[in-house]
Amino acid sequence: MQSFKSKGLIALISALLCVSLAFVFMVNRASAHKVSHDADTLKAFNDAFMEQVILGDELFHGATMEGINMSNTGMACAMCHPFSSDVHPHEYPKFQEQMSEFATLRDMINWCIEKPNEGEIIDPDGEAMKALEAYIYWSNRGSVLDPGRH
Ligand code: HEC
Numbered sequence: 530m531q532s533f534k535s536k537g538l539i540a541l542i543s544a545l546l547c548v549s550l551a552f553v554f555m556v557n558r559a560s561a562h563k564v565s566h567d568a569d570t571l572k573a574f575n576d577a578f579m580e581q582v583i584l585g586d587e588l589f590h591g592a593t594m595e596g597i598n599m600s601n602t603g604m605a606c607a608m609c610h611p612f613s614s615d616v617h618p619h620e621y622p623k624f625q626e627q628m629s630e631f632a633t634l635r636d637m638i639n640w641c642i643e644k645p646n647e648g649e650i651i652d653p654d655g656e657a658m659k660a661l662e663a664y665i666y667w668s669n670r671g672s673v674l675d676p677g678r679h
Pocket residue numbers: 589599604605606607608609610615616617620627634637638641642645646661
């Protein structure tokens with residue numbers, strides 16, 4: 530009887546030890562992640578992001594850039610998509626009816642350049658595309674990811 534009780538106690542202590550170790554491990558990981566960059570580094574990262582957002586904002590509102598022609602109709606993205614808050618980037622990738630294919634956000638941006646804008650599609654990995662993507666995501670920050678949605 531005595532040994533049964535002490536076995537139970539040992540099992541309980543071991544279980545508690547495991548739980549505490551797991552907890553310490555998780556807290557360590559969480560705080561390590563938080564303190565891995567100092568304030569200046571984080572500010573530099575954010576500045577780099579906002580620089581792209583500002584460029585994307587300008588392009589979205591009709592600015593031109595050397596080597597690209599996103600519209601031959603005189604229409605800027607913002608004329609059909611006010612504030613870019615109605616382009617639902619969080620729903621990509623998805624099967625896109627207009628294209629009859631599975632599409633990324635970049636595919637859809639190029640579809641708008643080619644079809645309604647009658648312009649010339651841009652390099653999917655180029656400067657203009659990255660900036661447009663940054664602006665569109667920034668405008669829709671806080672949206673819940675919902676890929677594939679219609
Ligand atoms: C003449 C109007 C017009 C212009 C200008 C235009 N679009 Fe569109 N855009 C559309 C239409 C129509 C759709 C398809 C309808 C839909 O799926 O919401 C669309 C859809 C989109 C979508 C997907 C929206 C969704 O909810 O799935 C994105 C992203 C987008 N456009 C980005 C752009 C960008 C970037 C530009 C500028 C380069 C641009 N559009 C210019 C008319 C336009």
